[in-house]
Amino acid sequence: MNIIETKALTKRFGDLIAVNALDLKVKKGEVFGLLGPNGAGKTTIISMLSTILTPSSGSALVSGKDVKNERNSVRKNIGIVFQDPSLDEELTGYENMDFHGRLYGMEKEQRVERIIELLELVDLIDKKDVPVKNYSGGMKRRLEIARGLLHKPKVLFLDEPTLGLDPQTRRYLWEYIQNMNKKDDVTIMLTTHYMEEADELCDRIAIIDHGKIVALDSPKNLKKKNKAETLEDVFIELTGRGIREENADSKESWKQKARSWRRG
């Protein structure tokens, strides 16, 4: 069963086509990785699937619900950890969780029980009454992941959740995410720039460039097909060596496109 299914999903910002007629199917229970250089369209894809951005054209179903016309049903079924922090720093860890549970309409008893359970799981139970502004970067990230899981979503979107974390914290987080994927049968769609991480974690990987899928397979097959040692070699092979600007203007992105055509 496909829990995410997009058909010709497209997002334009003015002249720039950030996501270009994307057809993508993600199976229930998968850990699915979106890889790609800066500005490739990964965050835009996640933003559309999580109803933050409205697609310019095409369609997408998440957990069987349409992201354009059934926003609230989609929102109930997804959890998301954004690339940038999104906590209320003035509130405590517990209060941030509680706010989330209330917004998602959880009953008090269930809410309290689940908050405690999750805070224990991400090892923040001792810090639950400390204002978030006194948390370290890793603690904030762990709290955001716990929050994203609070309402038992069917799909969890993780947009570069380990950016800027030390290797210990990263390893810890990934172990936790893997466990949860197995135990609660949560489908996970993630983006990351850490290739070895993606290699180890993801069942399948889509490499995105200029808003299009340039390759999609299991990490093993990707390496085999491209006769590469590591996923990073595959990535460089497919997306080129040029350095990307996050907010490349349309002219620049056309130049890049032309370059990648010549290379291909």
Added chain:
Amino acid sequence: MAVYTIWLREMLRFIRDKSRILGTLGMPLFFLVFIGTGLNSAFQGIDLPGGTNYIAFMAPGIVGMVLLFGSVFSGLTVVIDKQFGFMKEILVAPVSRSSIVLGKALGGATTALLQAMILLSFIFIFGVIPFSLNALLLALPLMFLISLGFVNIGVLFASKLDDPHGFQIVMNFFIMPIFFLSGAFFPLDKLPVWLKTLSLLDPLTYGVDGLRYILLGSSASFFGADGIWIDFAVLTGFAAITLLLGAHAFDRMQ
């Protein structure tokens, strides 16, 4: 449920932020104590509506000032939520945009109302205006309507602006004329036509007038014995229209 949740968060943040409570009360108190006392002695023997002394005449105006400042700047929480990314957490939740705006508006109105109540208790305690429970109970809904309208305007501007400093600058250009034109410092009846016209276009004028009616008696109202009904009607319309405008602006925010 969602409206209550958003409201609850505004309350929590308000209680935590002691500097905000002090900051919004400091200036009005200086106005009341220094300018009020100063002008009170200068204007001895001048005939004011309601036959009160100057400081009692000015006090309802300063309550209006607290409501105005407290309300409009609660829109700042929207800008701060955008800057700290928390707005995304709210926008991706399965709740309607209108309940988010309503929760923000009610939260902002409540905090402004609390600040006005603190000032009002000073006014009663120091005998600027004699205490009356009836007056206080009647003043509450009026003060709530004043705050609600100006919170909505705060949300309206906040939806368009991403930078807290920009918000404060824009708001000062809005707040100051609204405050000065409201008749907080002077009676409207002897004003030149152009100034009186501007004052009558200012929603806060009706707030201050209503407060004077309630706290100082009907003779203190510019609109006379039925003034309170005019004030309530205008403020209700103001709160309703701005709520729609605020919700619309918020809805279009990305």
